[in-house]
Amino acid sequence: MALGKMRIKFLGADRQVTGSCHYLETNGLRLIVDCGLFQEREYLSRNWEPFVFDPAGLDFVLLTHAHLDHSGLLPKLVREGFQGRILATAVTKALLPVVLQDSAHLQEEDAAFKKKRHAREGRRGPYPEVPLYTVEDALAVPSFVQDVPYRSRLDLNDRLSLTFHDAGHILGSAMAELRFKGATAEERLIFSGDVGQWDKPIVRNPSVFDRADYIVLESTYGDSRHHDPKHLEDILCDVIGQTVQEGGNVVVPTFALERAQEMLFHLSRLTAAQRLPHVTTFLDSPMAAQVTEIFERYLDFMDLQTQALFRSGHHPFRFPGLHLVQTVEESKTINSIKGSCIILAGSGMCTGGRIKHHLARNISRPESVIVFVGYQARGTLGRQIIEGQPTVRIHGQYYPVRAKVVQIQGLSAHADQQDLLRWLRYLRAEPRAIFLTHGDQDKAEALAGLVAKELGWRTRIPSYLEEVELNGTT
Numbered sequence: 320m321a322l323g324k325m326r327i328k329f330l331g332a333d334r335q336v337t338g339s340c341h342y343l344e345t346n347g348l349r350l351i352v353d354c355g356l357f358q359e360r361e362y363l364s365r366n367w368e369p370f371v372f373d374p375a376g377l378d379f380v381l382l383t384h385a386h387l388d389h390s391g392l393l394p395k396l397v398r399e400g401f402q403g404r405i406l407a408t409a410v411t412k413a414l415l416p417v418v419l420q421d422s423a424h425l426q427e428e429d430a431a432f433k434k435k436r437h438a439r440e441g442r443r444g445p446y447p448e449v450p451l452y453t454v455e456d457a458l459a460v461p462s463f464v465q466d467v468p469y470r471s472r473l474d475l476n477d478r479l480s481l482t483f484h485d486a487g488h489i490l491g492s493a494m495a496e497l498r499f500k501g502a503t504a505e506e507r508l509i510f511s512g513d514v515g516q517w518d519k520p521i522v523r524n525p526s527v528f529d530r531a532d533y534i535v536l537e538s539t540y541g542d543s544r545h546h547d548p549k550h551l552e553d554i555l556c557d558v559i560g561q562t563v564q565e566g567g568n569v570v571v572p573t574f575a576l577e578r579a580q581e582m583l584f585h586l587s588r589l590t591a592a593q594r595l596p597h598v599t600t601f602l603d604s605p606m607a608a609q610v611t612e613i614f615e616r617y618l619d620f621m622d623l624q625t626q627a628l629f630r631s632g633h634h635p636f637r638f639p640g641l642h643l644v645q646t647v648e649e650s651k652t653i654n655s656i657k658g659s660c661i662i663l664a665g666s667g668m669c670t671g672g673r674i675k676h677h678l679a680r681n682i683s684r685p686e687s688v689i690v691f692v693g694y695q696a697r698g699t700l701g702r703q704i705i706e707g708q709p710t711v712r713i714h715g716q717y718y719p720v721r722a723k724v725v726q727i728q729g730l731s732a733h734a735d736q737q738d739l740l741r742w743l744r745y746l747r748a749e750p751r752a753i754f755l756t757h758g759d760q761d762k763a764e765a766l767a768g769l770v771a772k773e774l775g776w777r778t779r780i781p782s783y784l785e786e787v788e789l790n791g792t793t
């Protein structure tokens with residue numbers, strides 16, 4: 320490939336939101352940005368397909384953040400011969416082993432469970448009864464990771480450099496700014512990664528740019544506005560108060576990474592303000608507890624308000640009545656406790672983990688409530704519940720949905736439509752190309768329409784496996 324050219328191949332999160340991966344080839348280097356796990360049911364088979372590039376031929380992985388839909392195929396990549404370096408921020412580097420080992424555990428459990436069930440039912444499922452990767456595979460990843468500070472330019476070779484900028488999405492999340500020597504001048508390609516919201520607790524505001532030649536922009540919430548975050552705590556108060564009065568449980572499927580800490584932050588504030596009834600809150604996720612401990616080691620990455628809270632002695636993630644659940648036995652006893660409680664457990668989309676047991680125990684109780692505080696991808700159990708399916712299948716059994724279902728979108732770690740537009744408005748001129756990824760097709764199209772109307776700029780919505788050459792005329 321000629322010097323000065325940049326080829327980009329869209330390998331995931333195209334017209335949907337998981338499996339984020341972009342392959343780049345330029346000036347003698349081969350790299351990928353993110354190596355995510357496909358989590359939507361209809362795309363799960365892609366996790367099992369061979370990589371479309373040779374893992375051994377890659378020089379770098381640029382990892383925007385530790386979420387599984389961006390990092391979850393790294394164990395497979397390393398197992399299949401990757402020899403290069405994985406570049407990530409220090410927080411992402413610290414979180415990655417926790418996230419990948421948890422994922423590997425789930426993969427192993429899932430495979431064992433499938434094997435047992437298929438044997439019992441005398442059939443074979445669509446996927447092999449071996450794990451996609453094992454804990455051992457996951458343990459091999461961290462030695463490849465090199466941490467890169469924000470706003471520090473790193474030369475990947477003499478014609479390509481990388482700078483990470485805070486994406487404000489989860490702690491340690493990054494946008495990747497690549498500068499490469501184009502045919503005539505230096506060009507800038509920016510991967511937004513997942514863009515956060517402005518004025519969120521814990522994390523800083525998303526970084527903005529005044530110049531970019533090419534942008535790959537996420538569009539998860541390209542068609543909607545979040546609730547006004549000021550009302551979030553009011554909604555939580557109402558829901559918890561009413562459920563406790565009716566004698567039910569508040570079950571919150573929670574992503575262990577960021578969302579759990581954010582929920583703790585709000586519950587801690589509400590408790591300090593004496594706005595909640597006296598109930599026990601169970602954080603039934605050893606992984607969320609681990610992540611919380613990692614967060615506490617990286618105060619410098621947090622926003623100034625959260626840093627100030629720590630310094631003032633008010634711990635934003637801990638409060639009276641909070642109980643961290645470690646063992647599975649302890650987890651199973653929660654539902655036999657008399658009276659109401661709040662249960663935070665993973666996984667956030669109800670695709671596995673301890674939340675499934677709590678859902679099985681609560682979903683048919685009209686006095687209980689399931690509170691969704693995160694994105695629910697298509698095909699997941701969480702999505703089925705928020706879409707109002709009358710019956711859902713949990714661990715092979717059917718349960719009627721009688722519990723109340725509440726969805727709070729303001730807690731999203733993602734920018735909404737207006738935030739994405741705001742992010743683009745900082746650019747002084749229209750980029751040569753804006754690729755909208757990481758959003759269902761209707762969301763990406765809605766954002767494309769808005770960008771055209773408000774800024775008069777063209778955008779493109781690439782499809783899976785599409786390849787584009789960025790050569791100054793794209």
Ligand code: ZN
Pocket residue numbers: 384386389488513
């Ligand atoms: Zn993310």
